[in-house]
Amino acid sequence: MQRHFFRLTAATAALGMAITLMGCTAPEEPGVVTLKLVAADYDVNGGQSSRKYWANIVSKFESTHSGIKVDVQIEPWTSVDRKVAEMVKAGQGPDIAQIGAYADYAADDKLYSANDLLSVPVQSNFLAPLVDAGEQRGVQYGLPFAASTRLLFYNKKHFAKAGIAKPPENWSELRQAAQLLKDNTDVEYPFALPLGPEEAQAETMMWMLGSGSDGYVDPGGGYTIDSHENTTAFEWLKSDLVDPKLTGPVAPGKLNRKEAFAAFTRGDVGMLNGHPSLMRAAESAGIQLGKVIMPGRSGRPKATMGVADWIMGFKQNGHQREIGTFLNTLFTDENVLAFAAQNDLLPVTITASDAMAQDPKHKNLTEFLDELPHSVLPPVHKTSWAVVSEEIKQNIGNAVKPGGNPQQVLEGIAQKATEAEGLE
Structure with a gap:
């Protein structure tokens, strides 16, 4: 919050x-x-x-x-x-x-x-x-x-200049829109991806849900951080957004939410995941704001993060x-x-x-x-969540950096989560 x-x-x-x-x-x-x-x-x-x-x-x-x-x-x-x-x-x-x-x-x-x-x-x-x-x-x-909760925010002016007729409804369309923004506008961040330590656990969960997973835990409450769905989400982020340089001049692992939101209000961002407070700030700054349900891999995600x-x-x-x-x-x-x-x-x-x-x-x-x-909320009921959340904040950006291995990074976080859960 x-x-x-x-x-x-x-x-x-x-x-x-x-x-x-x-x-x-x-x-x-x-x-x-x-x-x-x-x-x-x-x-x-x-x-x-x-x-x-x-x-x-x-x-x-x-x-x-x-x-x-x-x-x-x-x-x-x-x-x-x-x-x-x-x-x-x-x-x-x-x-x-x-x-x-x-x-x-x-x-x-x-x-x-x-x-x-x-x-x-x-x-x-x-x-x-x-x-x-x-x-x-x-x-x-x-x-x-x-x-x-969160929605996908986009700058209508940049979309019009890039020739994007409608907001993306799945990840493939999101990648296409980001590429059009990069090729046809001077926007710094086609898609701003804040995986820095300020609130990386929230951005991470949104992508996990969009990949079809239950987020960080299964229905029984056990951690599933390195599940197939979660791993493929970060493999896609790395291969389809970060590696093609569609996420801007700052590495996602170094970009905090505060800086990403500020860039959006300056008109330097084409798309990002935003919340109600950013909506008011953007509109006050004169941004022509559009907002839709954050797209999932194949369409509407399983759930939205709350x-x-x-x-x-x-x-x-x-x-x-x-x-x-x-x-x-x-x-x-x-x-x-x-x-x-x-x-x-x-x-x-x-x-x-x-x-x-x-x-x-x-x-x-x-x-x-x-x-x-x-919506689905992070597992705030677990006493181990504070430790796990901090682990995510500090390390998830490594999953998408050059040479990074999403599976290894998620497995490492999952191991820390298992250790923390054992102390509950």
């Missing part, structure tokens, strides 16, 4: 929201439970939108729940997961954390389950792929907070009832839609998704909304 840096400013005080720092918690009023909530900052410009969102939520909640107060601590995405881990280890864990991963805490029995916290109507309203990704051993601990960030309730302070009361309020359509719309993300609930799809203001998100209910 989005990872943005936050700058603390004097404007914080004007929001009227208590930002409690570690070790500075105020004493509770008699008969009042104060919940500690640590949340990530999503503001792309380092502004106040995340603080304002939580301030509004807390103000409304406290006005109708006199026995519960909520102190919110906003942290940048670059450090929020580490901060929460440090707090939990020090015995000063939050009651609620809105962060990027839940698996280790669930495995250590530190979290309340969704059954412990949510009413049946709220719990049953989450989109199915997000529920599946939030489960560990058949029990849901990770509550989806924000979601997104991603999610999570919110969870910790057992450490014993505030099960109060946490549940707050979270049941948090997941109303009004609150879910407000956060998604503010941050160019997708709602995590069925009813909020339906409401967004019917709102003309969000027509440009229709294709994303259509894909999310059928």
Whole structure:
């Protein structure tokens, strides 16, 4: 999901929201439970939108729940997961954390389950792929907070100049389009392929799904990183896109998503895989943007990749009832839609998704909304995933470099995954 840096400013005080720092918690009023909530900052410009969102939520909640107060601590995405881990280890864990991963805490029995916290109507309203990704051993601990998926983005102006009549519907057409862009335009990146360490695990999974695989794991949950489908996907990328120099001047293993997205907004990219935030940035930059389902090897892929960030309730302070009361309020359509719309993300609930799809203001998100209910997420429920994801980020680019061997690279990552899984 989005990872943005936050700058603390004097404007914080004007929001009227208590930002409690570690070790500075105020004493509770008699008969009042104060919940500690640590949340990530999503503001792309380092502004106040995340603080304002939580301030509004807390103000409304406290006005109708006199026995519960909520102190919110906003942290940048670059450090929020580490901060929460440090707090939990020090015995000063939050009651609620809105962060990027839940698996280790669930495995250590530190979290309340969704059954412990949510009413049946709220719990049953989450989109199915997000529920599946939030489960560990058949029990849901990770509550989806924000979601997104990916589409193929293309520059209509470059397509017209290159004589490409329609967006590609399979990999063969994608390669042809990239070649036409290279031969007939001055675009730097006919197809931008960011396999650098920033988010290579996401780009990798999209191509695996397009090759007909289940992604990183089989239906039983075992890693299948070096499967035939996954290997052939990277053999195709190397032989049909990278070796013919259709992926631009920067080697895919050195190209990060941030740089690829920036190049797209400058008009230097013909095609890439993008998400809703890039859509707004590109349109603001005057790019004539087209977007379609990312093509698979033979047509529509088996599934689209989805991603999610999570919110969870910790057992450490014993505030099960109060946490549940707050979270049941948090997941109303009004609150879910407000956060998604503010941050160019997708709602995590069925009813909020339906409401967004019917709102003309969000027509440009229709294709994303259509894909999310059928998406496949990375195996975030596995405690080994953090290690495996890092291995992919650091090494998958080697599969397509000159002289690289996709099969050997995937087998090496698969071996590391087997070792990590053995420690779960």
